[in-house]
Amino acid sequence: QQQVKQSPQSLIVQKGGIPIINCAYENTAFDYFPWYQQFPGKGPALLIAIRPDVSEKKEGRFTISFNKSAKQFSLHIMDSQPGDSATYFCAASRWGGGADGLTFGKGTHLIIQP
Amino acid sequence: DAGITQSPRYKITETGRQVTLMCHQTWSHSYMFWYRQDLGHGLRLIYYSAAADITDKGEVPDGYVVSRSKTENFPLTLESATRSQTSVYFCASSERQTQYFGPGTRLLVL
Numbered sequence: 001q002q003q004v005k006q007s008p009q010s011l012i013v014q015k016g017g018i019p020i021i022n023c024a025y026e027n028t029a030f031d032y033f034p035w036y037q038q039f040p041g042k043g044p045a046l047l048i049a050i051r052p053d054v055s056e057k058k059e060g061r062f063t064i065s066f067n068k069s070a071k072q073f074s075l076h077i078m079d080s081q082p083g084d085s086a087t088y089f090c091a092a093s094r095w096g097g098g099a100d101g102l103t104f105g106k107g108t109h110l111i112i113q114p
Numbered sequence: 115d116a117g118i119t120q121s122p123r124y125k126i127t128e129t130g131r132q133v134t135l136m137c138h139q140t141w142s143h144s145y146m147f148w149y150r151q152d153l154g155h156g157l158r159l160i161y162y163s164a165a166a167d168i169t170d171k172g173e174v175p176d177g178y179v180v181s182r183s184k185t186e187n188f189p190l191t192l193e194s195a196t197r198s199q200t201s202v203y204f205c206a207s208s209e210r211q212t213q214y215f216g217p218g219t220r221l222l223v224l
Binding site: 046101102105106 | 145147149154155156157158159162164170172173204206211212213214215216217218
C-alpha cells in the first residue's frame with residue numbers, strides 16, 4: 001500500500017518555467033512533509049519542509065503548497081534553472097519526522113532545458 | 115566535517131553470502147535509518163534506531179539485520195544476500211526533523 005503518491009514521474013520544463021510536482025497522502029497521522037532533492041550519485045538532501053498548520057511555505061525559489069482537507073501538497077520551483085535538474089522526492093512522517101522514518105513518494109525526474 | 119559516511123561505496127557479492135554495510139555519523143544524532151532505493155519504488159525504510167541498542171523494523175526489513183552498539187555507528191547486514199537485494203542503500207541520521215543522508219552504497223548481488 002503506497003501511502004504517498006507522487007506525480008508526475010518525469011517532467012521537462014524550459015528554463016525560467018515553473019515546474020510543479022504533486023503529492024497525495026493517505027495517513028492522517030502524518031504531520032511533517034519534506035521535499036528532498038537528489039542529484040545522480042548522491043544522497044537525497046532536504047530542500048524544504050512544511051507542517052499541516054500552514055498552507056504555504058517559501059524558501060528562495062522553492063514553494064510548498066499544502067491542502068490539508070484534500071491531503072495533498074505540491075512543490076513549485078520559480079524561475080527554474082538547468083542546475084535544478086534532479087530527482088525530487090516528497091515524503092511524509094509522523095511525530096515531526098525524527099522518530100520512525102520517512103515515507104517517500106516514488107520520485108520525479110525533472111529536467112530543465114536551457 | 116565528515117557528517118555521515120557509508121562504506122563500502124560499491125559492492126559486488128554473490129547470492130547466499132553475508133554482506134555488511136557500514137554507516138558512521140559524527141554529529142551524535144540519536145536517530146539513524148537505513149533506506150533502500152530502487153527504480154520505480156523511491157526510497158523505502160528498512161530499519162531505524164532511536165538510540166544505541168534500540169532498533170525497530172521499517173517497511174521492508176525481511177532479510178536484513180541491524181545493530182547499534184554505539185551512537186555513531188549503524189551497520190546493516192544482509193545475512194544471506196539475494197538478487198532482489200540489489201539496490202542502492204542509504205543511511206540517514208537525524209536529531210529532530212531533518213534527516214541527513216549519506217552518499218549511499220551501491221550493492222550488486224549476482
